[in-house]
Amino acid sequence: MRKIILAALLATFVQGSTAFAEKFPSRPITIVVPFSAGGPSDAMMRILGERMKVSLGEAVLVENTTGAGGSIGVGRVVHAAPDGYTVGFGHLGTHVANGAIYKLGYDLVTDLEPVVLLPSNPMIIVSKNAVPAKTLADLVAWLKSRPVPATAGTAGAGSGSHIAGLAFENATAIKLQYVPYRGTGPALNDLVAGQIDIIVDQLSNSINQVRAGTIRGYAVTDSKRSDQAPEIPTTDEAGLAGFHMTLWSGLWVPKGTPREIVAKLNAAAVDALADPPTRKALENLGLQMPPADQLTPEALGAWQKAEIEKWWPIIKAAHVTVD
Ligand code: MLT
Numbered sequence: 067m068r069k070i071i072l073a074a075l076l077a078t079f080v081q082g083s084t085a086f087a088e089k090f091p092s093r094p095i096t097i098v099v100p101f102s103a104g105g106p107s108d109a110m111m112r113i114l115g116e117r118m119k120v121s122l123g124e125a126v127l128v129e130n131t132t133g134a135g136g137s138i139g140v141g142r143v144v145h146a147a148p149d150g151y152t153v154g155f156g157h158l159g160t161h162v163a164n165g166a167i168y169k170l171g172y173d174l175v176t177d178l179e180p181v182v183l184l185p186s187n188p189m190i191i192v193s194k195n196a197v198p199a200k201t202l203a204d205l206v207a208w209l210k211s212r213p214v215p216a217t218a219g220t221a222g223a224g225s226g227s228h229i230a231g232l233a234f235e236n237a238t239a240i241k242l243q244y245v246p247y248r249g250t251g252p253a254l255n256d257l258v259a260g261q262i263d264i265i266v267d268q269l270s271n272s273i274n275q276v277r278a279g280t281i282r283g284y285a286v287t288d289s290k291r292s293d294q295a296p297e298i299p300t301t302d303e304a305g306l307a308g309f310h311m312t313l314w315s316g317l318w319v320p321k322g323t324p325r326e327i328v329a330k331l332n333a334a335a336v337d338a339l340a341d342p343p344t345r346k347a348l349e350n351l352g353l354q355m356p357p358a359d360q361l362t363p364e365a366l367g368a369w370q371k372a373e374i375e376k377w378w379p380i381i382k383a384a385h386v387t388v389d
Contacts, residue, residue, distance in 0.1 A: 087326035090150050094125035095331075097317070099155045100139025101221050102249025103130045106187060106271040106351075110315065111155045113347045114184070117338035122330070132248035134388070135224030136160035137168050140318075144172040148320040150327035153181065157226055157315040162373045164224040166381040168388055175374070180366035181317040181328055182335040185353035187268040188288040188312045189230045190298065192281050194260045202284040202304035205264075206238050215243040216263040219253030222246045223388045226313040227253070229377070230266035230287070232384050237309040257281055268313055269295065270351035287311040294352035312354065314373075316366045328363055336361050 097115060101107045108130060115126035131139035136159060143154030165174045172178075191202065199205040209216050220228040227250050231242055245262050247253040250271050256262050258280045265272070269286060273295055276283035285304040286292050301309040317335060319328060338344050339355060348355070360369070 087324045087330075090327050090330055091122050091124040093151065094127050095122065095151050095153060096127045096129050097153045097155055098129050098131050098139050098143050100131060100133075100136030100160055101225070102132055102247070102251045103128075105221070105249035105251030105254075106268040107155055107157065107315065108249070108251070109270060109351065110185065110187075110348065110353060113344060114335065114338045117341045117344040118334040121334040121337045130249075133222070134168060135164055135222035135228065135246075137164045137170055137224065140164070140174075140178075141170070141172060143318065144177045144320060146320050148322035148324075150319060150323055150331060152320065153331060154178070154318045155184075155315065156318060157313050158373060158377070159221075159224050159226040159229055159313070161316065161318065161370055162377050163229050163381055165374065166378040167224040167386050175367075175371060177321050178318040179321055179323050179328055180363045180370060181319055182332045182363065183356040183360050183366045183369060184315040184317065184335070185339070185348055185355055186312040186314040187226075187270050187353055188286045188292055189226075189266050190269045190272050190276070190286050190295075191234065191264065191266055191284045191301075192257065192272045192276060193264045193284070194257050194262065195280070195282055196260050197263060197282065199282070199284075202299075202301070202306060205284050206240065206306075209238070209240045209242075209264075215241040217245050218242040219250065219257055219262045219265040219267075220244050220246055221249045221253065223386055224381075225250075227265055227267055228386075229381070230311055230313070232381070232386070233309070233311055234266050236384075237306055254281075270353055273352050292352045294350065314356075314369070316370070318366075332361070332363055 119126040146152035275281045285301045
């Protein structure tokens, strides 16, 4: 008798969650971007959201929940209901580096479900115009000549711009004084205003200011020049051979979100990445599309784990302290 009741209950539950997944979505979806509005992560997600709402049939709202290198926004997603209505944007910083820096209170792998890999961003080394340097070699010489470390804007400890700064320090044997912001959007404003010296920024964030001549761009951290900035040399060409870094990104949902809902969110993102106007808008920012065979939730999960294995030793060796 007990077994029959349990079976009936289970059947009702499965029926319920499948029916629930079938009706998903039936109200707007919130995508939590853990960095400031107007920055590179926000810009990418707003472009993608515009197209995702078409295939999902419901509004896709971007919410900027910032602070602590993006770990506060990720925590908001970890603790949200696993119903598909709260989705988290993240990248190498928030979903890898932060795990080696902060006492997060959540696990980046087991408390989240990967949804899809998103475009990646080559980094670019930029400075305020007042820096007396024309080439990357000049810049490195100037950074080394300073009595006190130059200031480098970041989106907080563990963010992409911070990890890239650490890698730049390692590659050039310089020391930087990091100045944290809630995103590289506001950091860039201060660079233009000459308040800070440099940023190792995402190309999509700085490219327009470099073009406008309000800041100086020295090199992109990629093996090939960006189609969007063919005038900017690669780090290889600029004398920092092998210093390559592109900031990959993705979407995650809370652990326990039904697989059917993860599949629907994945399909909407994949559709957006394939949509010609959306793709063009992303590529115009210098963003690089993820490989077509890497667009499953499992592919993101596997990639995240591999990056954790690669980056945690490097980041732990840097002894990054957070207040
Ligand atoms: C942002 O959108 O501000 C960036 O992703 C921050 C960063 O990680 O550097």
